[in-house]
Amino acid sequence: xxxxxxPMRIKRAVWKExxxxxxxxxxxxxxxxLVNLMTNSRTKSDPLGESTKTYLRDIFIKEVYGREKLDIxxxxxxxxxxxxxxxxxLVQKVTKQTYFKxxxxxxxxxxxxxxxxxxxxxxxxxxxxxxxxWTFAKxxxxxxxxxxxxxxxxxxxLTETERAELLYCLVNTPxxxxxxxxxxxxxxxxxxxxxxEAMAKFRKNYLFDxxxxxxxxxxxxxxxxEEEVEKVKNKVVLxxxxxxxxxx
Amino acid sequence: xxxxxxxxxxxxxITDYINQDAIYKNIQSxxxxxxxxxxxxxxxxxxxxxxxxxxxxxxxxxACLTAAALNLPxxxxxxxxxxxxYKDRKSNxxxxxxxxxxxxxxxxxxxxxxxKTMNVSDVKEGEIKGIDRLSGEIGFEWADExxxxxxxxxxVAYMKLxxxxxxxxxxxxxxxxxxxxxxxxxxxxGHGLWLDDFDSMAKKTVIKLLLSKYAPMTNEMARAxxxxxxxxxxxxxxxxDNRKETxxxxxxxxxxxxxxEFIEKAKDLKQLANVQTAVQEWQDEEISKAYEDKAGSLEGxxx
Numbered sequence: 001x002x003x004x005x006x007p008m009r010i011k012r013a014v015w016k017e018x019x020x021x022x023x024x025x026x027x028x029x030x031x032x033x034l035v036n037l038m039t040n041s042r043t044k045s046d047p048l049g050e051s052t053k054t055y056l057r058d059i060f061i062k063e064v065y066g067r068e069k070l071d072i073x074x075x076x077x078x079x080x081x082x083x084x085x086x087x088x089x090l091v092q093k094v095t096k097q098t099y100f101k102x103x104x105x106x107x108x109x110x111x112x113x114x115x116x117x118x119x120x121x122x123x124x125x126x127x128x129x130x131x132x133x134w135t136f137a138k139x140x141x142x143x144x145x146x147x148x149x150x151x152x153x154x155x156x157x158l159t160e161t162e163r164a165e166l167l168y169c170l171v172n173t174p175x176x177x178x179x180x181x182x183x184x185x186x187x188x189x190x191x192x193x194x195x196x197e198a199m200a201k202f203r204k205n206y207l208f209d210x211x212x213x214x215x216x217x218x219x220x221x222x223x224x225x226e227e228e229v230e231k232v233k234n235k236v237v238l239x240x241x242x243x244x245x246x247x248x
Numbered sequence: 249x250x251x252x253x254x255x256x257x258x259x260x261x262i263t264d265y266i267n268q269d270a271i272y273k274n275i276q277s278x279x280x281x282x283x284x285x286x287x288x289x290x291x292x293x294x295x296x297x298x299x300x301x302x303x304x305x306x307x308x309x310x311a312c313l314t315a316a317a318l319n320l321p322x323x324x325x326x327x328x329x330x331x332x333x334y335k336d337r338k339s340n341x342x343x344x345x346x347x348x349x350x351x352x353x354x355x356x357x358x359x360x361x362x363x364k365t366m367n368v369s370d371v372k373e374g375e376i377k378g379i380d381r382l383s384g385e386i387g388f389e390w391a392d393e394x395x396x397x398x399x400x401x402x403x404v405a406y407m408k409l410x411x412x413x414x415x416x417x418x419x420x421x422x423x424x425x426x427x428x429x430x431x432x433x434x435x436x437x438g439h440g441l442w443l444d445d446f447d448s449m450a451k452k453t454v455i456k457l458l459l460s461k462y463a464p465m466t467n468e469m470a471r472a473x474x475x476x477x478x479x480x481x482x483x484x485x486x487x488x489d490n491r492k493e494t495x496x497x498x499x500x501x502x503x504x505x506x507x508x509e510f511i512e513k514a515k516d517l518k519q520l521a522n523v524q525t526a527v528q529e530w531q532d533e534e535i536s537k538a539y540e541d542k543a544g545s546l547e548g549x550x551x
Contacts, residue, residue: 081495085502098510100526101503174498179426 022063024243029236031113031154033059037235038150048238056239060246076131079177083129084116087169091127093213099125106158110236115155123163124155129171132205136170136218144168144220153232156224163223170216173206181206262294263287265305275309279316286316293322299333303344307479311346314475318468319359320352327448328352334479348476350452353459353469357407360466368405368451371418372398386418405454407463417458424450504535511538517546 029037033055041049048056062068084101092098105114117125126148130136144166152164173181182192182202191198208216266272266287276283290312294300300308308331315322315329322329330347350368357363372395377387391398402421408414419427428442428449442449460473507526514520520543527539 078495082498082502084499085506088503088506098522100507100510100523103526103529 024063024240026109027059027063027240027243028107028110028112029239031111031115031151031158034111034150034154034232035147037239038232048235048242052239053242056242057246060243061248065248075177075180079131079173080129082174082177083169083171084127086171087127087129087167088116090169090171090213090216091125091167094217106155108158110233111154111157113151113154113158115159118159119161120159121161123161123165124152124159125165125167126152126155127167127169129169132173133170133208133211136168136216139168139218141220144218145222149222150232152222153224153228156222157229157232161224163221166220166222168218170208170211172208178203178206260305262301262305262308263291266290266309271309275313278313282316286312289322293324293331296324297333299342300331300344303333303342308344310479311344314346314471318352318356318472320348320355326351328355343479345477345479346475348452348456348472350448350455353452353455353472356466356468356472357459357463360464360469362409362411362464362466364408364410366405366407366455368403368455370400370447370450371402371404373401374398376401385416403450403454405451405458407458409464413462415458415462417454417461419450419454419457421450424453427453504530504532507535508538511535511542514542514546517543520546 036055037052039049039051041047041052043049058069088099088101099117101116102114102118105112107113115124116127119125128148130139148166152166156162156164182199185202186192189198189202192202260268266275272283275286279286290309293312294308311331312322315331318329320328322331324330327349328351329349332345332347333342334345335342354366354368357366371388372391375388375390375398377389379386386404388404400421402418403424404416404418406414406416424446428446456473456476459469463469507523507530510523511520511527514523520539523539527535530536
């Protein structure tokens with residue numbers, strides 16, 4: 001008797017024992033990651049979509065198995081963190097207002113986060129430090145909104161404010177990061193390590209003191225909306241359900 | 249049942265710490281009849297430096313013993329070896345770090361009996377006369393009169409061995425500054441030996457690099473290289489100054505500086521109130537004290 005040519009379907013036994021018992025039914029999403037939840041799915045039958053599922057899988061692995069992808073932290077985020085104060089200084093120079101970085105984390109039943117600056121009962125400000133002049137030049141209202149609307153929306157929600165200002169700043173790169181970049185670049189462009197002129201040209205791409213401060217800031221305003229609150233709540237519910245049934 | 253005895257080293261004075269039986273015996277086993285002289289120099293070193301008095305005694309003694317084992321005096325004024333207090337933010341303690349002086353490296357090289365001569369010098373503007381492409385050696389024409397007034401452009405170390413091998417090593421001032429920034433956390437923060445005594449640190453750097461690249465390595469020299477800039481712990485050498493700061497640490501430090509600067513510059517209580525929330529959120533002793541002091545002095549002005 002001839003065997004069936006159909007490939008055999010093997011039902012995989014799933015080991016459902018998890019390392020950390022995490023109750024995802026009240027999981028609070030980070031404001032900075034909310035955009036990953038809010039991307040539109042391509043099909044109606046799958047309301048979460050593939051990229052959201054990937055994001056949720058990463059959360060699941062981090063929470064249950066304590067592993068976090070290293071590539072999440074890049075030189076861009078390193079500069080962003082290291083230069084927070086320099087960007088605040090730049091904002092201060094331009095607006096003539098002094099702001100200090102808020103250090104208190106906030107949360108409600110759905111999301112959590114730490115806005116950079118809170119002006120109580122008025123608005124919040126969040127500051128982004130651009131990597132270089134080219135990334136700064138690319139920023140426009142669409143880029144700002146696509147990338148950061150939901151983060152700032154969550155901050156407005158958490159602080160019960162109606163408006164949010166997103167500020168992009170172009171500030172000098174810390175010396176340690178420039179040195180690291182120069183070292184990496186010197187393999188492709190050996191002259192960086194050999195000629196002072198080439199090194200000076202290289203360094204210039206990371207330092208911006210010669211550019212007037214006013215053009216080194218771009219700002220965008222966002223507004224709070226109840227409609228968005230409902231959208232976010234719906235997605236959070238779906239995401240929590242998805243997280244609860246995930247396994248390795 | 250044996251009860252563990254915990255000695256709170258931080259609360260003891262350096263003299264009391266050294267005079268503990270086990271510690272004293274340990275020192276004596278290493279230094280023998282040099283022990284009393286060593287103890288005197290450790291006590292006078294800490295008396296002259298308030299930050300070292302606060303330092304963890306174990307690391308302080310470890311650093312001093314390393315210098316003694318290399319036969320180098322620890323009196324800072326002599327420049328052979330330095331014991332530097334260092335605030336370790338991770339453990340929130342002050343520890344003592346051992347640093348070789350350039351004279352220390354020269355001394356160790358000469359003690360080895362393999363060197364005919366060894367020297368280091370600053371190089372002034374106009375003293376470089378060309379580079380021999382084949383040997384890589386730089387030709388110098390040293391200025392005589394008015395040399396002190398000329399701008400220093402670099403530093404050169406030179407050695408000649410008994411067997412005739414000779415070599416020099418040159419670095420520009422810019423290269424040395426970059427080296428300082430890269431390898432010293434304290435220079436990045438605007439203080440420390442690299443800023444207080446650039447000349448000595450530059451001389452030490454060219455000598456250290458010349459020796460590590462070209463000189464025959466003796467046991468003492470290897471130990472000096474290894475222990476330079478180290479905190480001497482029970483587990484071995486710990487290089488705290490070379491530890492790269494995380495972006496979060498850099499950010500915290502910068503923001504703390506901003507807050508402190510704002511407090512210092514505040515002209516009246518109304519202006520000072522702008523930083524009140526930040527002061528509460530920071531929960532940092534230095535910031536809180538600066539705020540209270542400033543508020544006190546501004547209130548005093550108002551009365």
